Every structure is written in C-alpha cells, then in structure tokens.
Amino acid sequence: MLFREFSAICQQIEVIRGRLEIIDLISQRLPALSDEELPVFVRFIMGRIFPDWSPEKLMIGPNLLYEGVAYVVGTKKETVIETINRTGDIGKAVELLLAEKEQTSFFSEELELVTVYHEFEKIADTGGKKSQREKLLVVRKLLANASPLEGRYLARIMLEDLRIGVGEGSIREAVARAFLIDSGIVEHAVQALNDLGYVAQLAKTGEAALRDVHISPFHPVKMMLAQQGSIMSAIAENGTIAAEYKYDGSRFQFHRQGGQSKLYSRKLEDVTNALPDVLAILNESTTTDIILDGEVIAMKEGKPLPFQAVLRRFRRKHGISKMQEEVQLFPNVFDILYLNGETLIDLPLMERRKRLETAVSGHIAPQLVSNDPAVVEAFYHRALDAGHEGIMIKAPESPYTPGMRGKNWIKIKPEVDTLDLAVVGAEWGEGKRAHYFGSFLLACQKNGELITLSKVATGFSDEQLAEAYDLLHDRIITKAGKEVRFEPGLIFEVGYSELQVSSNYPGGFALRFPRFIRIRDDKDITEIETLDSIRERYMRQPNS
Ligand code: AMP
Numbered sequence: 001m002l003f004r005e006f007s008a009i010c011q012q013i014e015v016i017r018g019r020l021e022i023i024d025l026i027s028q029r030l031p032a033l034s035d036e037e038l039p040v041f042v043r044f045i046m047g048r049i050f051p052d053w054s055p056e057k058l059m060i061g062p063n064l065l066y067e068g069v070a071y072v073v074g075t076k077k078e079t080v081i082e083t084i085n086r087t088g089d090i091g092k093a094v095e096l097l098l099a100e101k102e103q104t105s106f107f108s109e110e111l112e113l114v115t116v117y118h119e120f121e122k123i124a125d126t127g128g129k130k131s132q133r134e135k136l137l138v139v140r141k142l143l144a145n146a147s148p149l150e151g152r153y154l155a156r157i158m159l160e161d162l163r164i165g166v167g168e169g170s171i172r173e174a175v176a177r178a179f180l181i182d183s184g185i186v187e188h189a190v191q192a193l194n195d196l197g198y199v200a201q202l203a204k205t206g207e208a209a210l211r212d213v214h215i216s217p218f219h220p221v222k223m224m225l226a227q228q229g230s231i232m233s234a235i236a237e238n239g240t241i242a243a244e245y246k247y248d249g250s251r252f253q254f255h256r257q258g259g260q261s262k263l264y265s266r267k268l269e270d271v272t273n274a275l276p277d278v279l280a281i282l283n284e285s286t287t288t289d290i291i292l293d294g295e296v297i298a299m300k301e302g303k304p305l306p307f308q309a310v311l312r313r314f315r316r317k318h319g320i321s322k323m324q325e326e327v328q329l330f331p332n333v334f335d336i337l338y339l340n341g342e343t344l345i346d347l348p349l350m351e352r353r354k355r356l357e358t359a360v361s362g363h364i365a366p367q368l369v370s371n372d373p374a375v376v377e378a379f380y381h382r383a384l385d386a387g388h389e390g391i392m393i394k395a396p397e398s399p400y401t402p403g404m405r406g407k408n409w410i411k412i413k414p415e416v417d418t419l420d421l422a423v424v425g426a427e428w429g430e431g432k433r434a435h436y437f438g439s440f441l442l443a444c445q446k447n448g449e450l451i452t453l454s455k456v457a458t459g460f461s462d463e464q465l466a467e468a469y470d471l472l473h474d475r476i477i478t479k480a481g482k483e484v485r486f487e488p489g490l491i492f493e494v495g496y497s498e499l500q501v502s503s504n505y506p507g508g509f510a511l512r513f514p515r516f517i518r519i520r521d522d523k524d525i526t527e528i529e530t531l532d533s534i535r536e537r538y539m540r541q542p543n544s
Helices: 003-016 019-032 037-045 062-073 077-087 090-102 113-123 129-144 148-158 168-178 183-193 196-205 207-211 231-238 276-285 307-315 320-326 349-359 373-385 462-475 531-540
Strands: 225-228 241-246 250-257 260-265 290-300 328-339 367-370 390-394 405-412 418-428 437-446 449-456 476-480 483-486 491-495 498-501 509-512 515-519
Touching (some): 003 019, 003 037, 003 148, 019 037, 019 168, 019 196, 037 113, 062 077, 062 129, 090 148, 129 148, 168 196, 231 405, 241 373, 276 320, 320 328, 328 349, 437 462, 449 491
Antiparallel strands (some): 241 367, 250 260, 290 328, 476 483
C-alpha cells in the first residue's frame, strides 16, 4: 500500500465520524493488505507506530518536527509555528505549507506505507545528541517526498496523535469483521499479545491461531486496573472476596527468562536500569521463568514514604546508586501472569495465587480471604493505620484481564476530592518563578477528546515547578505571549473544594479552589478523568 492511499483512507475517516461506518470502511481494506503491511496499517490508523508492548519510542518532539518542516518548505521555524497557531493543528499546517511549496517543486519518490515504518524504526530510541540530527534527516526525507495530504498524516503520526478518532475498540471490531472471527477472541488475543497489529496478522491466518495465544517474557502486557466500590457491595456480589493492602507506590511488572530479568513501569516503559535494588530483591525471591505484577513502595523506618519519592526513582537516569541510599524501595507482588512457559491469565485469581506462593519466596502482598464485612472493614483500618492507601478487593474466581478496569478489582480508600487531568497549556510564572511555568491549563476527556476544565496555580513547591518544567518544556506546541500549549501527555492530580457549573470552560464545569497535589507521570493520557465521571461527582455533591 502506498502512503498516499493510507492518507486518503485517513481523510475519508476524518469526515465520516460515525463509528460503525468507520469500522466498516477499515474492515473492507484489511484483507487485501500483505502480511507486512497489515500490522503497520493497523497501528498507524490508531496513531501508534510500535507494538504497545515495545518500549521503542519515536521521540520526535514538536520542535524537531517544526525544524524538519521549515527546512523542507524553505521557510523559518517561526512561520511554521505561526501556521500552526492559525490552523490550530500541526497536520493541517504541514499540509498547507507543503501545498504552497508544491507549486514550485515536485516530490520525487512515492512513499510506501512500510517504507515509512522502516524509516521510523531506524530512528526510534537512539538517544544522545547525534541522534537528534539523524532524526531530523529522516523527518526531512519523509516530508520532502510527501504530498500535502500525506504531510498532514505523517506529521500527526510522528507526534503519535493522528486525531481521526479510531480507537482500539473500533480496530478490534474491524479485524473481527474482516476475518470473520468473534470479537471476544480478538480482544483476548490483544490482551495477551499487546499488539493489535500482530493480532490482525494472526487473525488473517484463522481463528485457531488467535485462540492459541501466549504471553511471552519481555513483551509486557497492560496492567489490570481497578474501579471504585464498597466493601458491602463487593461481598454482596461475590460472597467471599480476597483483599490486599492498597500500596501507594508505583506499579511494576517483572519479567524473567533464562537468567535475564527486566522491570517495566505501569506505562510499560523499561525501568530496569533505574531500579537495580528492586531487581535484585525479585531475582533473589524467584529463580524460574516468570512474569509478576506488583507495586513498589518506598519505606523509611517501617513506614511508607509518599508516592512521589517512588516516582522520582522510576524516572531516574543518573546518580542511581546515591538515590538508592536515600530512597529504599520494596516490591509487593500480588499477581503472576506467566510461569515456565505457561500463560496463567485465564486461571482464577485463587489458582494464580497458589502458583505465586509456590514460585516466589517473600515480598508477596499478604491476602485476606473472607465473606464477613466486619473482618474486611477491620483489615481496611489496619491498612490505613499502617500508612497505606486503603485496600483492594478482588473477585476470587476472576481471570487477569490486562488493561481492563472492571468490578473484579475494587479499590477502597478514603473519599478524596482529587482528579487526574491532562496538562494542555500553561502561562509563564512571574518574579523568581519567571523561568518556570506558573499556572497550568488542565483538561478531562470525552470520547477521546480533551476538554479543558480548569487552571491550577497553587499548591506547588519551587521544586515541583522545576520538575513540571523539566517534564513539559519539550512538549510545547505553540506559544502566544505568556501562554504556551503542550502536546498532551503529562497528568496532574489536583484537589478542589467543589465542582461548579460554569460557562467559562467547554465542558460546562469548573473547579473551585483547584490545587496541585502531585504529578502522575506513571499514568497514561487515556486514564484521565472523563467528563461523565465529573458530572457524576457533581451530582453527588450535597448542594448540587
Ligand atoms: P488507582 O491508581 O487509584 O486507580 O488504583 C489502582 C492502583 O493501585 C493499581 O494500578 C496499582 O498500581 C495500585 N495497587 C496498590 N496495591 C495494589 C494491590 N494489592 N493490587 C492491585 N493494585 C494495587
């Protein structure tokens, strides 16, 4: 498939909008794709490049892209930024600029879909100064051969934000329909393999291949997630439940095979090098080929330290041994997904627990099994007294469902009014904070779109502002006066006193007295609060 054809499909989808029609259109295109094209097409159309399990990242920031565009169209970077400000979208801006250039030149070489992917592979994750130059050369080469419409989608894919509204659910449906396979089987295969592209390839060979999927070490799967609930309703639903402390740390997945081992974060980044102490503890507690799920916490004198201390260790690239002395980390293992070649996710929790207890010695999170609300309530209070966040209640018969948030895992913690929101913009600070951002614009989500909801300017220490600056300055997309807009990706947890109905923001709500609580860079943008859940919270307020 030519990238030109792919771009035409994207353009068609962009104007359709209706989910069923989109699924239909994609499913019709899939069967004709070659084995090599199929996974690339499937990932690109979702705005992704590499398999979800892969720690490979393109890491082309907006700045590098602007430079590449400016070079190819023979203009200044400022003109590119100006055009983005005018059109409100990097894709449309690149299209416009390439169209102006096209009148004076011809693009020389037709881009193939898979060639574009191979170019991306070349520049992924190469790190270091020289690589910026290599990346720039590839960006220039691709854009120089792109028609204006191709430029629109190339630019967006390079920033891994295609904005045509095709989510994983739609693609799963399209794959199921294209190859006449039950969508439940497709979904299960995606959970285990964590790469919809490869799943599509298997689906093409037939249902049997998809039924027989296995998890493999060093291909991390998405973490199973929890939803809110109550002890009473969880017991009413399940009879007997399993409860564990809810540790306030950071999620990890530990993979070990043939004496080699790795650690992954909640976002499936490879954090092995940042956490040598945790790795050593886990390597000592098990000698088999295994995949474990758990939470790392920081402890000092027997008490857990705030979660921020853990995150800082996860992010650390230099001075790791000094940090190790300052912040000691301990893993708490609560699940097992794979043991010696066997995939365990479909076994009931209690069966997995048995395997866990035989395969791992020490560092397993204690578990209470009970059908008595009073006993579980007492366990909850013990958890809080020990400085943990609350408890997790799990359905004993439930499988491990990667990436799913459902009622098989219920979190019980004291009611706090905080929201996880995406940072989409900021204003520069003043006075001694002039080199940092001082106030941040935050957004929730609705059907995958970001909806601004609040600004937050209080609750930051100087250190936190410096940290926020470090994490955000590479994400600047546009600048206007004192204001900047970011490529969304970073998440803040913010507190507030009340939700108010407001016409100041497009979602119709605003936060009263918003204050910064902490950076949640362990969370993914898809995990931010939805407008629906904010509306529900509003309805629960006593005076609403
Ligand atoms: P939340 O981040 O508030 O949605 O809570 C879910 C998170 O709690 C999980 O993603 C884990 O990182 C964390 N967690 C802490 N203890 C446990 C536990 N015993 N079982 C499962 N998740 C846990």
